[in-house]
């Protein structure tokens with residue numbers, strides 16, 4: 001792995017690792033972000049953590065498996081883990097609605113984040129979703145309210161929250177777990193207000209212009225790093241083990257920095273992170 | 278079940294017939310209520326522009342609402358301009374046209390308002406400004422409104438109306454959801470009251486942020502309230518969704534809003550709620 005750490009304003013770090021690779025189009029990055037060979041959430045958990053116990057339920061009346069939540073150790077420290085997972089088997093993928101969380105999943109995630117705050121555990125969130133589940137049932141269960149509550153409450157949570165987008169970062173459904181202290185993207189990932197297809201069909205009444213839309217939307221990791229939306233880019237080799245080693249190499253020092261901050265300063269930085277837009 | 282299905286199709290035929298009828302009507306004189314499908318003589322909509330049959334509040338300009346809602350209003354932040362962060366083709370022209378149409382700098386009007394003796398911060402989204410979509414200026418104005426209110430120890434009342442994120446501003450539009458939420462949180466932590474009033478239609482990123490973050494959430498009758506668009510749900514899920522799925526009545530029944538208030542009652546209701554919610558934790562209001 002070619003990694004060069006470059007100090008930037010505000011002490012943040014960028015990993016520049018993509019030299020020697022040919023420039024890809026935004027359309028190609030979208031395809032790579034959606035690739036079926038992409039690591040799954042469950043595999044990511046078993047590679048990154050020596051121990052993990054899944055915790056279920058929103059404590060209202062539901063449990064949605066599209067977000068896996070639980071407790072684990074990371075570099076010797078207790079952490080809360082949240083992973084949006086698209087699933088592997090057909091049955092699994094259907095149960096997880098292909099990685100589109102229903103309101104219960106966001107409510108479970110907030111419950112676990114609040115619990116992390118109570119026991120002073122940092123939160124690691126991994127995002128790969130085309131967007132929040134767009135179903136009639138999700139509407140009636142208050143999809144908008146569930147996301148809104150995450151955004152509101154997470155703004156005040158007194159433990160570090162670090163997010164990695166490792167595939168699709170689809171709109172509010174991704175933001176609900178990417179509104180903490182740092183957001184990193186893997187090389188083959190995207191983050192956008194809407195899918196390029198949706199964007200093209202709304203603005204140009206033509207979903208087939210998705211590739212063009214992808215170019216305009218600035219959804220690639222490089223464009224988002226330049227726009228200060230994310231903290232950095234993590235190289236993503238096709239071998240999942242190596243990829244997870246890269247993730248750990250970024251998470252460990254960043255988490256260490258964040259956990260050293262007094263809560264007031266952490267919250268002030270989190271606020272400033274979004275205030276600038 | 279069969280009867281139920283027939284009733285549904287009947288309802289849809291009725292809607293189609295009415296849409297046709299609407300097109301044949303001389304414009305500006307007769308309107309079809311988009312919610313109950315009744316034809317309404319425009320003068321019968323009255324001062325509040327509501328359907329005499331079902332109380333639906335037709336979409337109105339922010340500046341018109343200020344007129345009947347407040348006793349005084351001082352506008353703020355009317356000069357902020359979008360930086361067009363995606364350098365999006367023809368966006369400048371679109372903004373210019375929307376500005377002319379609404380006499381606003383973006384999709385929300387903000388300022389300090391008075392109803393009776395109650396002074397508070399007021400924001401009113403305008404569905405006529407690029408469908409009330411949330412751009413960077415919208416988010417900045419809402420954020421500044423909450424910041425001003427926090428600094429001056431005032432309540433915030435927000436009328437929402439939005440087609441969702443402003444596509445032409447891409448990810449920067451999405452970031453507004455978090456920026457605003459952070460300001461709402463600070464306002465709430467200062468013990469101050471936030472009242473959100475949802476008007477037709479409120480969807481997408483606005484529903485998934487400040488519309489649903491009020492201490493109290495009201496809605497106008499038959500406002501459409503949702504996260505995902507109806508077309509998106511139907512196309513992704515291949516599922517025909519019931520007409521009333523995102524109607525305020527159904528949202529009330531599912532527990533996501535406190536009450537539905539008719540437009541003519543809004544002024545008195547807001548004044549009363551502002552008075553009811555000015556106490557601070559730990560103090561017994563006298």
Ligand SMILES: [Zn+2]
Nearest residue numbers: 310313328331
């Ligand atoms: Zn009506």
